[in-house]
Amino acid sequence: MGPSSPLAAARISKPSWRDPRLLVGILLVFLSVAGVVALLGSADRTTQVYAAREDIAVGQLVTPENLSIVKVRLDDVESGYVTVEGGLSAGKVALQRVARNQLLPRDSLGTADALNRKPVAISMEEELPSQAAPGARVDVWVAMRGTGTAYEDPQLLLPGAEIAQIAHGSTTLGASKTTTVLVLVTDAQMPKLLGAQANKARVSVVWNPSGLTS
Structure with missing residues (x-):
């Protein structure tokens, strides 16, 4: 069969625009370009x-x-x-x-x-665990002063109070270190805490890992 045979001519002839394979190839190119453009546009929607x-x-x-x-x-x-x-x-x-x-x-x-909680400073000599950082929750316990130098049994006053800030310092003579914890207290809880502090009650702060407020 020579090079000028009809079969050879059919093999080397240019594809027609109506050739389904050519149309599918063009469609795939368009879809690929559209996908890249959409991806770039999506990534820039910041x-x-x-x-x-x-x-x-x-x-x-x-x-x-x-x-x-x-x-x-x-x-x-x-x-x-x-x-x-x-x-x-x-x-x-x-x-x-x-x-x-x-x-x-x-x-x-x-x-x-609009603030429904206000920070109140509680001074203590005990160390808090490292997890008790601003934003963490603590329980505030109060032991009222009894007769002489004794104190009554501690009572849970503020469960799950949020820590606003923590400051470390020392006593006036520098003999011992102190920690001042600012806890957020609602107006309804405020009188009990301020009353306990005014009556020189022993106020303790305990880290509350559960974060429960009641």
Whole structure:
């Protein structure tokens, strides 16, 4: 069979636009390009939001100096966070603790009169475990002063109170180390704790790993 035979000519002829194989190949190319474009577009759908530059305590005034700007992809949960586009309202305080590098939730901001918990300082000489850090929960026990130098049996006064801050120091003469724990107390709980402190009761703070408040 020579090179000019009809069969050889059919093998080397150019494919027609109506050739199904050619149409399928073109379709696959278009789908591949569209997939890459969609992937790149999806990866770029990020939003600029605020994050805490350092720990922000309850009641602390929140300003741009407290915050950094990060680009993240939030999708359906974007409405729950403070975005750069939406802006940061002036005069807002933290209603809940925001840890360092945590995104700033909208619900964490409010006015000072919306605070339902306030920090109260409790001084103690006992060491707390390392897990009892700001944001952790502790139980506050109170032993009222009895007759002479004795104290009554301790009673659980504040179960599951949140730690706002911890400061370490020493007594006036430097003879012993002290720890000051700021715990968040509601207005309803405030009179009992302040009354115990005013009557020189022995107040102890115990780490509550369960976090239960009742």
